[in-house]
Amino acid sequence: MTTVARISWLEIDKYYNLLRSQKKDSKIWEFLEKYPISRNDFKELVKRGWKVSKELEYDFGRLDRKNLKILIRKDLIPGYERDVTLFHEIGHIFYENIDNSLSESENEIIVEWTARKARTNHILLRNAINCFGLEPAIYDLPSCRAYTKIRSKSLENIFTKTMMEDLVIN
Secondary structure, three states: OOHHHHOOHHHHHHHHHHHHHHOOOOHHHHHHHHOOOOHHHHHHHHHHOOEEEEEEOOOOEEEEOOOOEEEEEOOOOOOHHHHHHHHHHHHHHHHOOOOOOOOHHHHHHHHHHHHHHHHOOHHHHHHHHHHOOOOOOOOOHHHHHHHOOOOOOHHHHHEEEOOOOOEEEO
C-alpha cells in the first residue's frame, strides 16, 4: 500500500466520489458493483495457493504474484492497519487491471476505498482473517461483531463509531 494508508476516511471517500463523477464511463464502477469482495473469494484465494507473509520492512503491503504471497509489514500488530492492509492487497488481486486508463494513484484510491468498506463487514472480516490463518483482534465495532458471540443492538450502546472507525468507549 502506498501513502493512501495514511489518508483519512473522509479524504479517501471524497477522492473516490470525485473519481466516480469525473470518470463516469470507466468500467471499474460496474465491475465493483457486479463483483464485490465476498467471503468465498478468500477461500478461493487460499485454494489457489495465496498466503499472507509478514516480511516487509517499510511498505504496509505488497503483492508477490509470482509466489502467490500477500506481503504485509512485519511490525503490523493484529488490528485495524493489518486488516485494512490485507483487504487492500486483496483488492489489488481482484480490481487492479480492470481499467488500464486509470492512473496508479486513481487505482490506489479505488482499491483503498473498497478495502475499507469491505473490512467494515464483520462477516467478511472474520472470513478473511480465518481463511489466511491470522490472529483475530477486536479494535472497533465490526471487529467486535466478527469475533464475539454478542449479536445484539447492545453493541451499539457499548461502542460509538467515529469517522476513522476507531473505538470510543462510552
